[in-house]
Amino acid sequence: MVGGQADLNILAATEIFRFLPVETVEEARSLAVRKRIAKRTVLYHQGDAADTFYVVIVGRLRAIQTAPDGSQIALRYLGPGELAGYAALSGIPTYPGTVTAVEDTHLFSWSAHTIRQLMGKHAQIAINALAVLGTRYQETQTRLRELSTETVERRIAHTLMRLAQQAGRRTAQGIEICFPLSRQDFAELAGTTLHTVSRTLSAWEKDGIVSSTHRYIVIHRPDVLEQLREDTL
Amino acid sequence: MVGGQADLNILAATEIFRFLPVETVEEARSLAVRKRIAKRTVLYHQGDAADTFYVVIVGRLRAIQTAPDGSQIALRYLGPGELAGYAALSGIPTYPGTVTAVEDTHLFSWSAHTIRQLMGKHAQIAINALAVLGTRYQETQTRLRELSTETVERRIAHTLMRLAQQAGRRTAQGIEICFPLSRQDFAELAGTTLHTVSRTLSAWEKDGIVSSTHRYIVIHRPDVLEQLREDTL
DNA sequence: CGCCTTCTTGACAACCATCAAGATGCGTGG
DNA sequence: CCACGCATCTTGATGGTTGTCAAGAAGGCG
Known part of the structure; x- marks a missing residue:
């Protein structure tokens, strides 16, 4: 789907495709679909089926979570190299938040099925994902404590x-x-x-x-x- | 280190060793170390090097995070089948919280090195871990929103x-x-x-x-x- | 049975959200 | 290029939610 040596280098530098043999990155690239979204457009909505996984190449995304009454908080901002749509990785059925572009953004995407197959075949990808989620989880725990006590x-x-x-x-x-x-x-x-x-x-x-x-x-x-x-x- | 058919069945039912061939569970069991801690004792402290990974067999643990000024929040309670010490899985250098036993608790433990090797060899373990962390991450995000808006x-x-x-x-x-x-x-x-x-x-x-x-x-x-x-x- | 932890309830005040109104500045269209 | 309009930002006044302080009651464990 996607070609070029440049793309290969870009993917090899992302948090989820680090530390992989070139041929594995090549495989991931060959299965990826490019996507571009303009500033202020939505990548996916909270509650949608989590069937796609993304990596940010250029630009910036914002993940928010909305309460039933409409009030919302920002979960995270995502920049180049970071992954979006962890629910698709974790097997969570629906996206827990809404992601929109803060700037014009270029992405690579994979279906949940594809990325999960890739992880099954190459454990290092799953381990990388684990490192990312662990770090984000920890950060969120710290925010929780701050919100609670400070x-x-x-x-x-x-x-x-x-x-x-x-x-x-x-x-x-x-x-x-x-x-x-x-x-x-x-x-x-x-x-x-x-x-x-x-x-x-x-x-x-x-x-x-x-x-x-x-x-x-x-x-x-x-x-x-x-x-x-x-x-x- | 640990033997017995019963242990095998117990491990095969935990959130991290599910969906594995018997021989893989067997391998995990052979590398595990049993541990028992009494009510109110500490399993590990916030800030300690995250060098051990645990699975709860019987009992209940409490994970808390303490601020520099001493105030604290409960991150999570952990029961049978759940994992403790995700930092060791994710490659986070130190434990982000302190874990103590609420009741007398039986655990299996692995060194961070061992569990990471196991994940490298058997991607399904890493994928299971990803599912666990994803779910917990999502739950923490929801708590964050609640704390923020409700x-x-x-x-x-x-x-x-x-x-x-x-x-x-x-x-x-x-x-x-x-x-x-x-x-x-x-x-x-x-x-x-x-x-x-x-x-x-x-x-x-x-x-x-x-x-x-x-x-x-x-x-x-x-x-x-x-x-x-x-x-x- | 007595001590100590845990729980309840009241009074008070502080922090910060809410309401309000005006100022600033960017972008767009004339 | 300028001016209008809208989004964003600032600042003030007020009040409510909830934390803090205080003291006593209840209940379990040694």
């Missing part, structure tokens, strides 16, 4: 540092979150409201810790945020 | 129903949570305080929805709780 300000600090780690770009000014993120989006990640996020970031901006211009945030003093996280309130 | 009462209802599903026993009176759980323990699961849990359960007890006697809870009217979960507040 004040909003510290949670916002945590959230920002996590974003920096996942999607930060070092610049002369500090670390920039390299995709557009509104106050509302940020609030859905931190488990609070856009108002509180706005107030907190304003306060930090006064102190020179961060600055933000139209949906892009730059962290000037990661050390101060780090300290905010650690200080026993 | 009122305490609804969260307590959710928590109780989840407990019923994971460790409930049908009786003439209703569904009983089949291990001792203090108000404090419950609060750490629901992400609130023991006071709020106490108040809420008292109110429900007045309405005949639940009853509780010394760390054991019985749900008389699961339907009412279910409705509480769904009603848009």
Whole structure:
């Protein structure tokens, strides 16, 4: 389905197809289907049958979960090399969240059946997937604890540092979150409201810790945020 | 290390060694080490090197995560057939939480190295592990959303129903949570305080929805709780 | 039987969500 | 190129949910 040496190199660098013999990556590539989706379009909906598995090549996705009453939280942002649709890997029947594109995004995709067969044939793929899920699971557990025990300000600090780690770009000014993120989006990640996020970031901006211009945030003093996280309130 | 047909049957019924040829279960068993720990003792500590993987045979474990300031939440309760120490599976260097025994507990254990070799040799084990982690990950995401968007009462209802599903026993009176759980323990699961849990359960007890006697809870009217979960507040 | 853990209930206050209104700034179309 | 409109952001005022503090009751275990 997909050809070219470049694609091979790209796939070999993704979190799920790492550490594999070239011929295995080649096999995965030969079974993959390319897909492109435009900014703000939906990749799949919460509740849909989890029949496709994706790897992000270029762009960025946002996974959210919506409650019956309409309120929602952001589960995760996904960038190049990361996998989307873990439900298809795990054999979970329906997607637990909705995934939309934050930017124009290129993907590779496989049917759930295909990717599961690949894992059965090449255990390393399953082991890679396990590493990914383990890491995400751990991160979610930590968010749960933060949400449960910490004040909003510290949670916002945590959230920002996590974003920096996942999607930060070092610049002369500090670390920039390299995709557009509104106050509302940020609030859905931190488990609070856009108002509180706005107030907190304003306060930090006064102190020179961060600055933000139209949906892009730059962290000037990661050390101060780090300290905010650690200080026993 | 471990012998006996009974052990073989037990292992073949666990979530990680399901769907395997007998000889593979046999292989896993031959590499396992038995372990017993008494009520209230620690299996491993948060931050310890994740070098051992466990499967619960009899008893019950509690996984908690502690914040630097000492506050903690319950990540999960683990019963027979469930795995403990997923970090050792995923290649995460240290345990993200502390696991203690709620009751006297029998376990099988493998070194991280051994279990990872087993997965490399038998992809189905890795795929089983993936199913387990995927399910737990999804559950944690749901808890995160609940904690983020729902009122305490609804969260307590959710928590109780989840407990019923994971460790409930049908009786003439209703569904009983089949291990001792203090108000404090419950609060750490629901992400609130023991006071709020106490108040809420008292109110429900007045309405005949639940009853509780010394760390054991019985749900008389699961339907009412279910409705509480769904009603848009 | 007594101590200690667990549980209940009340009073209070703080944190943060909600409501409200205005300011800013980007994109689009004229 | 400019201006209008809409999305986004800021800031203030208010109130509710729920955590915190306090003290006593209940019940099990040694």
